[in-house]
Amino acid sequence: MESTRGDEVAAGEPCVVQGCAIEMPSLRSALELFxxxxxxxxxxxxxxxxxxTTATLTATGACRFEKLRTDARALFRRVDTPDTLPDGARPRLFGGFSFTGTERDTNRTMENEPWAAYPDAHFVLPAVQVSVTSDGTWLTTTALGADAKMKASERLTRWRDRLTAIPEFDRGNPPGVQSQQHTPTLPGWRDGVESVIDRIDRGAVKKIVLAKALSARLDRELSVVDVLARLGESYPGCYRFLFEPAGGATFFGATPERLVSLRGRTVDTEALAGSIGRGETDDEDDWLEQELRKSDKNNHEHDLVVDTIHRQLDSVTDSVETGSRTVRKLSTVQHLQTPIRGxxxxxxxxLELVERLHPTPAVGGLPPVGATRAIEELEGFDRGWYxxxxxxxxxDGNGTFVxxxxxxxxxxxxVRLFAGAGIVSDSNPDEEWDELRLKFRPILDEL
Structure with missing residues (x-):
C-alpha cells in the first residue's frame, strides 16, 4: 500500500495546497487505502x-485550547490555498482533546492504557483529503518546504489516478465478541451512584455524569472502517468519526451530540440530555416518548444543560435563541433535545467556544470543576478522549466539534467502549445501569 505520509511541520516553511474535483469514490474504500x-x-x-500528515499540532495541560488556537492561526498563515477551492474542500485541521487536561499516569503501559497515542490535544493537517461537499467531491493535497508546490502537485496527480480506479472493497462480517468485562461491575456502580447522590444531598454538586467502560475481547481483529460503515446504516443522523494516529489505537464512534458549530458569527449548539429506551412496537415507543417528556428527573437534567449553555454563551454573544424541546429518536434510545443558536x-x-462549552453538564456535571474532580475520583478508569x-x-477559525x-x-x-449516565438526586442505580446498556449497543451490536 502506497504511503500517504506527508511532511512534518517545521517553523516558517510555506505550505502549498493543490486540489481538483473528482468523481465520488467510495469513502469507505478510500479510507482503506490510507x-x-x-x-x-x-x-x-x-x-x-x-x-x-503535513503538519501536527499538540498541546498538554490546562492551556491546551489556547495553545492550539495560537498554533493553528500561525500554521494557517503559512498555508497557500487556491481561490478556486470551495469552502468544504479547503484544508482543515482534524483532531480532538482529552476529557481533562490533568496529567495522566505515565506508568501505564500500552497494554492497559489504550490512550497512549492520544495527547491532551492532537490535530493533524492531512497530506491527502477527500471531501464530499455541496459543491461536489474534491481531492485536496498539501505539502511543505521549498519544493512544496511540486510535491503537492505530484501527490494530487498520484491520488487522483488511484481514487479514480479505486475498487469497492468487500465488507467483512462482524468479528464476534469472545468476552466482556465491565468497569465497574454492578455492585461497584451502585456504590458510585450512591456516592454521587450523597455529594448532591450535601450540596457539593448538583449533577454528575458517571461513566463506565466495557472491555471486549474479539474473536478476530477488528476492521474499524467496516464498523464505521455499518454505524452509518444504523445511525444515519449521527456524526461519525475515526481518528487513528500512527502506531496507536483507533478512536471511533457515532455520536448524536454536537458540541458547537461556528460559521462567521453564528453559533449553533444543542442540549441533549434525558434518555429512555425505544419500544418494540409503535404504541410502546409512543408511550415511552410521553414518559420521557413528562419525567421530572429527565426534564430537570435537561434544564440544567440548557441553562448552563446559555450562561456560557451570554458573555460572548449579542443574542441567544432557544428552540423548541423535542425528542431525538435513535435506534436504541431516545433523548430530549433543544437547539440553541447565538x-x-x-x-x-x-476553539474559544469549545473551551467555554466543554464539558457540558450532559457529559460532566454541575458545577463543572467539582463534577470533574468527582469523576476522576469515582470512575476508576481514564476517559481519554471519550x-x-x-x-x-x-x-477562518470556523469549525464543528461534537x-x-x-x-x-x-x-x-x-476494544474498550464507554457510556455515561447523568446522576441527580432521585437517580436509581439499577435504572441507570440499564440505560448504559442501551448506550453501549450502537457499538456493541456492530461487533
Whole structure:
C-alpha cells in the first residue's frame, strides 16, 4: 500500500495546497487505502476521509485550547490555498482533546492504557483529503518546504489516478465478541451512584455524569472502517468519526451530540440530555416518548444543560435563541433535545467556544470543576478522549466539534467502549445501569 505520509511541520516553511474535483469514490474504500495517521469525518453537510500528515499540532495541560488556537492561526498563515477551492474542500485541521487536561499516569503501559497515542490535544493537517461537499467531491493535497508546490502537485496527480480506479472493497462480517468485562461491575456502580447522590444531598454538586467502560475481547481483529460503515446504516443522523494516529489505537464512534458549530458569527449548539429506551412496537415507543417528556428527573437534567449553555454563551454573544424541546429518536434510545443558536459579539475562534462549552453538564456535571474532580475520583478508569470535543477547524477559525459519546477505542482484537449516565438526586442505580446498556449497543451490536 502506497504511503500517504506527508511532511512534518517545521517553523516558517510555506505550505502549498493543490486540489481538483473528482468523481465520488467510495469513502469507505478510500479510507482503506490510507495509512495512519488517518481521519474519517461524516457529517450532515460535509464528509471527509484523510490520510497522512503535513503538519501536527499538540498541546498538554490546562492551556491546551489556547495553545492550539495560537498554533493553528500561525500554521494557517503559512498555508497557500487556491481561490478556486470551495469552502468544504479547503484544508482543515482534524483532531480532538482529552476529557481533562490533568496529567495522566505515565506508568501505564500500552497494554492497559489504550490512550497512549492520544495527547491532551492532537490535530493533524492531512497530506491527502477527500471531501464530499455541496459543491461536489474534491481531492485536496498539501505539502511543505521549498519544493512544496511540486510535491503537492505530484501527490494530487498520484491520488487522483488511484481514487479514480479505486475498487469497492468487500465488507467483512462482524468479528464476534469472545468476552466482556465491565468497569465497574454492578455492585461497584451502585456504590458510585450512591456516592454521587450523597455529594448532591450535601450540596457539593448538583449533577454528575458517571461513566463506565466495557472491555471486549474479539474473536478476530477488528476492521474499524467496516464498523464505521455499518454505524452509518444504523445511525444515519449521527456524526461519525475515526481518528487513528500512527502506531496507536483507533478512536471511533457515532455520536448524536454536537458540541458547537461556528460559521462567521453564528453559533449553533444543542442540549441533549434525558434518555429512555425505544419500544418494540409503535404504541410502546409512543408511550415511552410521553414518559420521557413528562419525567421530572429527565426534564430537570435537561434544564440544567440548557441553562448552563446559555450562561456560557451570554458573555460572548449579542443574542441567544432557544428552540423548541423535542425528542431525538435513535435506534436504541431516545433523548430530549433543544437547539440553541447565538450571534457572537465579535470575531472569535471556534476553539474559544469549545473551551467555554466543554464539558457540558450532559457529559460532566454541575458545577463543572467539582463534577470533574468527582469523576476522576469515582470512575476508576481514564476517559481519554471519550466524551471530549473532537472535530475540525479551518483557516477562518470556523469549525464543528461534537461530543465523542457512543464511542470506543480499539486495537487488534481489543476494544474498550464507554457510556455515561447523568446522576441527580432521585437517580436509581439499577435504572441507570440499564440505560448504559442501551448506550453501549450502537457499538456493541456492530461487533
Amino acid at each position: 495509512d495512519a495517521p488517518r481521519t474519517g469525518w461524516v457529517a450532515p453537510t460535509t464528509s471527509v476521509v484523510a490520510g497522512g 450571534t457572537l459579539d465579535g470575531d472569535r475562534h471556534v 466524551a471530549s470535543p473532537v472535530g475540525w477547524m479551518d483557516a 461530543v465523542a459519546i457512543r464511542s470506543a477505542v480499539a486495537k487488534a482484537t481489543e
